[in-house]
Amino acid sequence: MLTKNDIAKRIAQEVQDGWYVNLGIGIPTLVANYIPDGMEVEFQSENGILGMGPFPVEGTEDADLINAGKQTITAMPGAVYFDSATSFAMIRGRHVQLTVLGAMEVSATGDIANWKIPGHMVKGMGGAMDLVASAENIIVAMMHTNKRGDSKLLPACSLPLTGVGCVRRVVTNLAVLDIRDGAFHLVERAPGVSVEEIQQATAGSLVVPDQVPEMAL
C-alpha cells in the first residue's frame, strides 16, 4: 500500500520533459519533489506564477510570493508572474499539459467531485472547476477509500460534481487506474496489494487485464 509520498512519486513518473504542470493542494503538491533533476518541467500555480520553486529558506519569505495554497514559495530562473485572467487563459486554453488534483469521489465515466459536501461548510471550488473542465490530461491523486472505508471510485458520484467526464487516470494508495468506456481499467497494483483487494475497494465497474504489473517506484 502506498503512502501519500509514494502516490506523488508514482505520479511524477507520468510527467514528461517539456510539460507545464499544475499541482493541486495536498498529495499533488508533493509531486514536485520527485521530478528528476535536469528534467525541463515548469510548475504553474493558478494565482499567478509559472516556474514555481521550493519553499523559501527561512528568513527569506516574501508575503507577495505565494502559491495557490497560500504558502510562501520561491521562483525559479525563467519564472514569470501574471494576473489571474492570464493564468486561467493558460488553463482554459490548454497550454498546461498536466493537472494533478485530489478528489472526494471519481466516477467510472470520469466525473469528479471534490468541492462540496452537502450539510457541511462549503469553502468553494477555487480553480478546480476551470482546471478539470479544460485540462487535456487530468490525474487524480487520492486514497482509494474514504475514512469510513467506502470506495471513492464509484459508478456515479454521489456528491455535487466539480466536472464531467474529465478524469483520465487515478493514482491511489492501492493502484493506478485509467478511465475509459465507462469503467476503471486497472493498470498497476501498489507493491504488496492484490487484485482482489483492489476489486473489493472499487465500487465502480473495474476491468482487470490478464497481467497487472506491480508499480515500480
Add this chain to the structure above:
Amino acid sequence: MLTKNDIAKRIAQEVQDGWYVNLGIGIPTLVANYIPDGMEVEFQSENGILGMGPFPVEGTEDADLINAGKQTITAMPGAVYFDSATSFAMIRGRHVQLTVLGAMEVSATGDIANWKIPGHMVKGMGGAMDLVASAENIIVAMMHTNKRGDSKLLPACSLPLTGVGCVRRVVTNLAVLDIRDGAFHLVERAPGVSVEEIQQATAGSLVVPDQVPEMAL
C-alpha cells in the same frame, strides 16, 4: 467657413480636463494641437499607447513607436504601452471619454458611414467600428458636403454603415450640430456662414433654434 484646422480648433473646445481622448486619422488628429497647455488630457491611440505626444524631433524617430495612422510619434511623461486587446478593452469598456473621427456620411439618427464605398477598393474599418459602437461621446469631424457638393448630413446613410445611432455631435466647415430625436439640431454657425447656407447643405432633417450663435474660435 472653417478650414480643417478651424474644425479641429472648435472640437478642441469640447475636450474637458481629465479626459482620455481617441483621435481618428485626418482632421481629428489636428485636435491635439489645440488643447490648452496645462490641461490634463491624454490621447489614446488604439495600436497601443496612452499619453501620445507630438511627432519626434528629426533624427529621433523610433520604428517601434507609432500611432494608429502608422506615423512616428513620441510618448509623454506618464505614458503607457499595451497590447491591442487591452487597447480595445479601454474603448469597448467606455474608459475613453471622447472619440473624434471623420465620416463620409452621417444620418439624422446618428448612424455613421466611413469605411466602404461599394465598387471602390475597400481598405477596411480598422478600429472604427469598435470605437463608434462603444464610445459614449462621439464627435464627427468632416466637411459638410462631399467633393461633388452633395450633403454628407443625410436622412439616412446611403453607404454601408460603420455604426448605428452613435454620433452625438458633428462639427463641419459650416456648423456645429447635435443629433437627437431623429434630427440635426443647429448649435453654432461658422463665422460668416448663414443659417440658409447650412440649411441648403443639410439633406437630413434640420432643427434651427431662434438663436444660432456664431462659433468663437
Add this chain to the structure above:
Amino acid sequence: MAITKTVRDAQQACEGVQDGMTLMLGGFGLCGIPEHSIAELQRLGVKDLVCISNNAGVDDFGLGRLLQGRQIRKMISSYVGENDEFERQMLSGELEVDLIPQGSLAERCRAGGAGIPAFFTPAGYGTEVAEGKEVREFDGKPHILETALTADFAFVKAWKGDAAGNLVYKATARNFNPMMAMAGRITVAEVEHLVPVGELDPNEIHTPGIFVQRIFEGANFEKRIEQRTVRPAQS
C-alpha cells in the same frame, strides 16, 4: 499632459462609498489585498455591501474585518475558507454567498472592464454552477454562458504607482488586481510606493492609469502571511 489621480489617503479615496454598493477587492488570500482601503471601509461602517473578492480574508484581517461588523450582505468568491466568522454568518443565513469558479471570476471581471457583456466557458458545465445558464456546444464540447461583473468601486493594491494611476504589481500580489481595476466604475489604487510621473517605464506598467480614478500611498503595509512555509537554511 498626464491626468492626476492622487488623493491624500484612504479616507479621501473612499469618499462616496455608500450602503448597498457593489465593491470589488483585489488579492488572493491575504496577498495583494487593499488593506488600507479595507480598514477605511471598516471605519466608515458602510453596510449591506456586495463584495466581489476571490477570498474573504481571515477573522481579523482582510475582508474578515468587514465581516466582524456585519457590513457585508453578499460575497461573490471562489474560495472562502480560513474564516470562522464567515462560516458562522454563512451557516446562519446572515451572509449570502455566491461561489463561482476562480477562472470564471477572473474572466468575468475582465469582461466587465472590457465591455464584453458575456462569454462562453467550459468551466462548471454539468455542475450546479451551470444551473439556469445557457449551454452551447463549440467543437463538440459543452460550454456555459457567463456574464460580466462590474462594481461601483474597485479597490486594488499595487507595488508602485504614479499620479496618472499607472500601476506595477509585485510577484503573485498581482492576481485579481488588474482585472478588478478595469471593472470598477471608480477604481481606487493603494500603492506601496507613489513615484513621480515619468519614473515608471511605459513598457513595464501592468495597469494603465486610464483604469484608475484615485491613487494614494499607504503607510506601513502589514502584508500578513497566511501560510508561512520555509525550508531550513542549508549549511
Add this chain to the structure above:
Amino acid sequence: MAITKTVRDAQQACEGVQDGMTLMLGGFGLCGIPEHSIAELQRLGVKDLVCISNNAGVDDFGLGRLLQGRQIRKMISSYVGENDEFERQMLSGELEVDLIPQGSLAERCRAGGAGIPAFFTPAGYGTEVAEGKEVREFDGKPHILETALTADFAFVKAWKGDAAGNLVYKATARNFNPMMAMAGRITVAEVEHLVPVGELDPNEIHTPGIFVQRIFEGANFEKRIEQRTVRPAQS
C-alpha cells in the same frame, strides 16, 4: 527547470509549416512584424495560406512579400491599404479578404488562446459585419456574438526573450503579438535580443513562455518605418 524553446534560426522555426495552413502574424502596419519568419515563409514557398494579421504589409515588405508570390489564399485583417499588389489580387478575386473590426480581431485572438470559444461585443452591430451573426441585447444595447480565432502557427516579434520563451515587447511594437502568441498551436517568436534565462525580471514579462514553442534571435532587423513624421529640431 525552465523548458528550452530555442531554435537556431527562422528556417528551423518554420519547420512544419505546410500549404493550406492558417497562420497568425503579429504587428500593426510594419511595426512589430515577424520579418525574419515572413522572409523564411517566402523562401519556403508554402501556398494557399490563410493569414490572420491586422494589416497586409506594403508591396515589398511584411506580408506584401507573400502576396508577391501568391502564397496567400485568404487574409483576415482589419485594414489592408498601402499595398498595390494586395488591391490587384483582391479586385481580381484571386485573394479572399475577411475584414473584421480591429478590436474584435484582437479579442478573437485572445479568446482563441484563452479557451473562450465565443463572446458578445457591440462592435459591428447594424453593419454588414453582423450579417449571419447572433444578436443579443445586454442592458438594452445590442451585441453580436463573435467566435475565437486560432492558428496552426503564430509568428510574433518581440524586443527581448529568453530560452524559456518569455517575451518583452517594446513600445507600440507590442500590438497584436501577445494575443497571437496565445492563439497559435505552435507559436514562433523572433526577438532582437535573446537573453539568458533568469535575466528578464519575472514582473516585467509580457508574454509568459508557456505560450511560445520556438524562439530565435533575428539578425539585422530592418524595422522599416511606414510614415516617417517628424518636427524640426528646436534651436
